[in-house]
Amino acid sequence: MIKEKITKHSIQLFEKKGFSQTSIQDIVDALDVTKGTFYYYFSSKEQLLMDIHLQYIDNLLARQQVIFDNTSLTNIEKLEKIILLLIKDIKEKGSSGRVFFREIRHLNNMNTSKVKEKRNNFRFRIEEVVQEGIKTKEFQSDLRADIIAFGILGVTNYSYNWFNPNGDVSPEELAEIFSKMILHGIVSE
Amino acid sequence: MIKEKITKHSIQLFEKKGFSQTSIQDIVDALDVTKGTFYYYFSSKEQLLMDIHLQYIDNLLARQQVIFDNTSLTNIEKLEKIILLLIKDIKEKGSSGRVFFREIRHLNNMNTSKVKEKRNNFRFRIEEVVQEGIKTKEFQSDLRADIIAFGILGVTNYSYNWFNPNGDVSPEELAEIFSKMILHGIVSE
Amino acid sequence: MIKEKITKHSIQLFEKKGFSQTSIQDIVDALDVTKGTFYYYFSSKEQLLMDIHLQYIDNLLARQQVIFDNTSLTNIEKLEKIILLLIKDIKEKGSSGRVFFREIRHLNNMNTSKVKEKRNNFRFRIEEVVQEGIKTKEFQSDLRADIIAFGILGVTNYSYNWFNPNGDVSPEELAEIFSKMILHGIVSE
Amino acid sequence: MIKEKITKHSIQLFEKKGFSQTSIQDIVDALDVTKGTFYYYFSSKEQLLMDIHLQYIDNLLARQQVIFDNTSLTNIEKLEKIILLLIKDIKEKGSSGRVFFREIRHLNNMNTSKVKEKRNNFRFRIEEVVQEGIKTKEFQSDLRADIIAFGILGVTNYSYNWFNPNGDVSPEELAEIFSKMILHGIVSE
DNA sequence: AATGAATGAGTGTTCATTCAT
């Protein structure tokens, strides 16, 4: 209960001020508890950050898996759904996402490796979808699936930095615009 | 001379360890000078960071301007050249770029505004190219030029995080792959 | 039962890491109980240390008393037996002894006084034996019994720091070597 | 200058309150400087302790060396002079000595090794003197020189704990009493 | 008899910055 509250508030603070600019004091002050309480639940500031990272990426991976395993979808549809998954997440978990993308540097080597492995898994899944789509002729035969995967992640992840999900474009609309761009390009035929 | 050396080494250190994890002591130690010397050339650590930001974005803006002003280019060509400009920069100024994208948070409000304005200008130029291309029918008529500009920047900026310009894909090849994806999509026609 | 287990394990920890470097957490972790349990049995960390001190010195005093009261022994024999008592204790209660000698500083004033008084009593007994031996002409007539007592304690107590009772010299042999040195010196006659 | 003042005051404080009970704050408060100043001169609290240890043991070793190298002395005289050296030091450097004997535990492994090696060297020199004395028949032929060396150090080092050099017994007198005890024993012939 | 949550004062250490020289 308190642990969850600490995590939740920390995410807000890390997003607003950055991990290193946020002190444990800032965190516990925001919750009206003492530092001792923080260290009762977390062994270090870094462990809290690791918790946040794992919660975020594990959740994404699980939801990506559902899409990936759905055999009734074409690869085009799978890509669209993965893009939508990421964009919609900005509304639901935007703060976590921004912390996730920005603060990984503050994990130690071992933790960085763990998180990067999971991050890579997410990317490899996208790469696989592209690869499969090439086989089924949904996609062009000469694509570099690995690089396309990076391209797709670039488009979606960068959105965390600028997209306001409560603005005039809804997450669903944004996802559709990006899907269209990636799938069909912007040049008129 | 010394100032340039400080800037150059700081970029390396900021890239490797992060801005807040790099102390002034680290910087001056790397150059075998003393802290007094640092403060002779820079009024604060933040000012050094601001210098790095301005050098980076001003250089990019200038080079973008040349492309933008070249009336002999189609809008498609302009987009291609801007993408190439950004990707090639990873090889030439990768460290600066990574510092630029990661450490803006450590500027104060006024400096952040100045840098963001320049950043936005860079984006507006891309948006204008897209807008022009729509008018000339090079691009599809129903595009959201603003969002496409964000998409393009997502693809290129994210590359700073993963692209190894000395690997098996050259900057020129990467730029071409991304240009093709953005212009024509990945779906086979 | 539990109290004894806490005391016993604490002695090991205090010996290995030192009193102030050992936290209550360390102690209870080693026993798989919680801090509450510790404070059920001990009112404070210091009281535990005091317990250890008292157990150690009271035991020594009692065993010294037996020697002291044995009227069938000469004073030389009494000295030999006291030296043997202390050296043999290294094998049996080495950890306690080391804690006893090293950590008295961490007792408060009142407790320090109590322990020092008992320590002094131990020393006074040795002094008395020397004094008696002077009267009986066993010992040289011009000895400073008080200082000789300190000398004897120096030899034996310092052994706690270096003597390995399981090495090539047994406690009995060591006690004999030291007895001989103190009684007869090292110069060849 | 300031560094020396810090060291000097720290020795007093460490002696009175113990190393771990003395905070950096205590030290700098006593000198009316700030913690920053402390860390300008010392990289850590432990390094200060190491400095104290090295100053103490290096000084002792150097003075022991002079005695050791003096070929005009018999081995008996060398022992007497080494004992006097240690006892007189209580008056001159008593605080350092007490810190030296009590706080070695607070050095890390590498530093402990360094200090212990020097400590051992001091002891080995005593052992050598005893060994030489056995060869020259000054000392009894069946002595365990190594253990006798420990015995001598026990007598002298323990004096740091109780001897008041300004009391009714002077350092010279104490050294003579102990020399006599060690050389000739206490039993009347 | 024992727990587990919570406290709060304290610890060693870091570091951007200042300033007389």
Next chain:
DNA sequence: AATGAATGAACACTCATTCAT
């Protein structure tokens, strides 16, 4: 142009102790 001494506020983290249950 450059130094080196000094500052002081902040920081992550520790820990003996308390107490309701």
